[in-house]
Structure formats: structure tokens, C-alpha cells
Amino acid sequence: MKSEPGVFSIDDLAKVKNQTTYWDGVRNYQARNFLRDEIKTGDKVIFYHSNSEPPVAAGICEVVREGYPDFTAFDSENIHFDLKSDFDNPTWFMVDIKLIRIFKHPVALSEIRANKKLANMILVRRGNRLSVMPVTKEEFEEIVSMGDKR
């Protein structure tokens, strides 16, 4: 799951109550489908910092509440407000995640690209822009082993 650290970073997550947050603002249908249909309580998540210098896999989290309507879509004051999302038939969904740990060694996108075991990650596929995407168990464990070094 990607976040711009200038908006919400893994360090921000470490500071909030219960180190838990709702993952709001996803406004892409493919990513929405993962949030609504695929992600389950107990799933592990890589927290990725996009649009940062450098972009990195910053740490890991766990899903503590699975797909439910993204209420920010109903709030006209919210930056993620969507007039077309019907309260009784919501368009957008979110999950809650809780911090597990911040990597001692944040794994740079360049390191991910350089690792042959991670060559098939959706993240590194050309043109990919998804902010929520699946990761295989093997990819997850490889990233974690890189992140926990040092």
C-alpha cells in the first residue's frame, strides 16, 4: 500500500493511537476491488513511500479491519469527497491497518528493481500506478528480509 510520506508517512502511523489508521482516499476501481474484496483481517501489508526521495518500502503492517465503506467519500468537507458515492451503495472502500514495525533498513525502489526475486512484483511493472496491489508471500518475505538487515 502506497502513501506519500508528505501526506501520511509510516512515522506518522507510529505516532497515532494504537498505531492504527483507516486507509482512506483510494479512488481507483482496481485498487478499490482489492480493498473491498481481497484484503482480509490478519493480512500483512508493505507500507510503501511513494513520491519520496528515495521511494522505499518503509515497513510492515497488519490489516485489523477488512473492507468497509470509505466514509470520507460522503463528507463534502473532505478532500476525498465524491458526490457520486451513494451512502447506501458506496463506491469506495477502505481497511484499517496497524503498524507492525518500521524497517531498520528501508528498502529503496532501486534495490527492489535490482533483486531478481522481485522482478515480477506488480510494483516494478512498467506503467503501474496502483496504490494498493497484491504481493506474493515470497515477495513479502524477501522485502522483509531486506528491510530487517543491519
Next chain:
DNA sequence: GCCAACGTTGGC
């Protein structure tokens, strides 16, 4: 700041 890639919108 640039721009490739992609998703969405809306005229037809």
C-alpha cells in the same frame, strides 16, 4: 519540474 503512462470524462 518534466513527462510517460494510465484512468476518466464527455461529445458525438
Next chain:
DNA sequence: GCCAACGTTGGC
């Protein structure tokens, strides 16, 4: 249903 125009993402 097509597709040009436009907006966004996000690496570089």
C-alpha cells in the same frame, strides 16, 4: 461504443 482531451500518479 469510440476516442480525444484532460487530469493524476509517481519516478526521475
